[in-house]
Amino acid sequence: MITGTQLASGAGINIWYVLAAILISAVITFALRALPFILFKDNRMLPGWLQRLGKLLPSAIMAVLIVYCVKDIRDAMLPAGLLELIAVVIVAASYKWKHNTFLSILLGTAAYMVMIRIV
Amino acid sequence: MDNNRRYIAKGMVKKDTKNAFNKAFVKSLPIMCSYLFVSMAYGMMMEESGFHWYYSLFASLTIYTGAFQFVLITFLSSTASIATIAVTSLLMNSRQTFYSLKFVKDFKRMGRRKLYMIHTMTDETYAVNCTLDENEPEHDDEMFFVALLSRCYWMAGAVAGGVIGQLIPFSLDGIDFCMTALFVIIFIDQWEKADNHIPAVTGIAAAILCLYVFGTTAFMLPSLILVSGILVCLNMRRPAREAADDNAGAVDNIAADNTGNTGRETQR
Numbered sequence: 001m002i003t004g005t006q007l008a009s010g011a012g013i014n015i016w017y018v019l020a021a022i023l024i025s026a027v028i029t030f031a032l033r034a035l036p037f038i039l040f041k042d043n044r045m046l047p048g049w050l051q052r053l054g055k056l057l058p059s060a061i062m063a064v065l066i067v068y069c070v071k072d073i074r075d076a077m078l079p080a081g082l083l084e085l086i087a088v089v090i091v092a093a094s095y096k097w098k099h100n101t102f103l104s105i106l107l108g109t110a111a112y113m114v115m116i117r118i119v
Numbered sequence: 120m121d122n123n124r125r126y127i128a129k130g131m132v133k134k135d136t137k138n139a140f141n142k143a144f145v146k147s148l149p150i151m152c153s154y155l156f157v158s159m160a161y162g163m164m165m166e167e168s169g170f171h172w173y174y175s176l177f178a179s180l181t182i183y184t185g186a187f188q189f190v191l192i193t194f195l196s197s198t199a200s201i202a203t204i205a206v207t208s209l210l211m212n213s214r215q216t217f218y219s220l221k222f223v224k225d226f227k228r229m230g231r232r233k234l235y236m237i238h239t240m241t242d243e244t245y246a247v248n249c250t251l252d253e254n255e256p257e258h259d260d261e262m263f264f265v266a267l268l269s270r271c272y273w274m275a276g277a278v279a280g281g282v283i284g285q286l287i288p289f290s291l292d293g294i295d296f297c298m299t300a301l302f303v304i305i306f307i308d309q310w311e312k313a314d315n316h317i318p319a320v321t322g323i324a325a326a327i328l329c330l331y332v333f334g335t336t337a338f339m340l341p342s343l344i345l346v347s348g349i350l351v352c353l354n355m356r357r358p359a360r361e362a363a364d365d366n367a368g369a370v371d372n373i374a375a376d377n378t379g380n381t382g383r384e385t386q387r
Contacts, residue, residue: 013169013170014198017195017198018170018174018195020201021191021194021195021201021204022174022177022178022181022182022191023181024201024204024205024208025178025181025182025187025191025204025205025208026181026182026183028205028208028209028212029182029183029184029187029208029212029215030237030238032209032212032213032215032216033212033215033216033218033219033237033238033240034219034237035216035219036216036219036220036223037219037223037226037227037233037237049351049354049355051217052354053347053350053351053354054213054214054216054217056315056317056318056350056354057210057213057214057318057347057350058214058309059306059309059310059313059318059319059322060318060319060321060322060346060347060350061210061211061322061343061346062302062305062306062309062319062322063306063318063319063320063321063322063323063326063346064322064323064325064326064339064342064343064346065186065190065211065302066299066302066303066306066323066326067322067323067326067327067330067342068190068193068326068338068339068342069298069299069302070299071330071335071338072335074330074331074335075335084296084299087296087299087300088299088300088303091299091300091303091304092303092307095303095304095307096307101153101156101301101304102152102153102156104300104303104304105156105157105160105297105300105301105304108296108297108299108300108303109160109293109294109296109297109300112293112296113291113292113293113294113296116292116293117292117293
């Protein structure tokens with residue numbers, strides 16, 4: 001993320017853009033939480049297709065997000081992309097093994113941070 | 120009971136309020152562990168991207184939804200379009216609608232605290248509030264305190280992460296991997312609970328397809344729209360068998376029995 005490091009190095013954050021982005025997200029998120037109170041007095045009034053979509057959407061969105069997280073592998077040079085994949089495997093394997101969120105995030109992130117420094 | 124509620128809503132401290140707070144605190148302990156940890160990672164990642172703790176605090180105060188706040192960091196760093204941000208928050212946080220559905224009646228009788236309860240609805244508070252005994256007189260107070268405490272944990276962690284990130288002498292380069300790790304864990308959890316893996320597979324396939332068609336900077340929005348479109352189409356054909364008796368079943372599937380130390384806890 002080149003732009004990220006540019007921001008970090010003090011190239012200047014466009015504060016209005018950041019504020020607008022945060023506030024729009026906040027308004028949308030609040031509206032989603034408040035939607036049942038505005039539209040439906042009773043959840044039986046929610047159309048069936050929407051209820052089923054609500055069940056299916058979360059795992060589909062999460063799948064898209066994972067691809068989003070590792071998107072740079074596509075353009076990265078070989079070692080960098082490979083390290084990220086190794087770290088993902090560490091997270092998945094350790095989580096399958098222990099089912100402990102803390103452990104897996106710590107292990108994967110630490111492994112990744114160490115690997116990008118020594119390779 | 121109703122009188123009791125009314126007095127508390129007006130700010131008059133009743134004797135059992137303290138009791139409700141204590142109960143809520145115990146109930147919120149699992150949330151504390153996961154929120155402090157995840158939001159500290161969030162604060163550090165914000166710091167690493169050049170956003171100091173007050174940005175983390177502001178986002179946590181106004182948006183208050185874990186997974187999306189992480190995604191927002193990368194969006195902000197790459198100055199993604201406001202449209203992409205809006206659609207992503209709409210789709211990622213749409214599950215909150217299903218959580219709220221379950222509490223419409225409870226929140227409505229909570230007076231002026233209703234708006235706060237709506238705002239603080241997350242995967243975790245939903246899961247914990249589902250476990251509270253509805254017949255107890257302090258039920259509403261407990262729900263309120265669980266929501267209040269959880270939000271405090273989240274904001275405290277975000278600020279602490281930002282400050283620690285500033286103080287740590289070495290570079291936090293690579294800390295952003297914690298977001299990937301978090302999503303992988305949530306994905307595994309959802310995969311294990313689901314009896315239908317079509318959505319997950321559709322999500323991966325659509326995202327990879329869009330990644331190659333639109334490139335790394337612009338594929339997010341088309342992916343989300345494509346995935347939602349496919350899922351709606353697949354759904355239209357299916358008989359509406361569960362629809363009627365399901366009520367908040369969608370939510371139960373996602374977050375119930377989830378007060379322990381599991382990954383879904385971190386997916387707000």
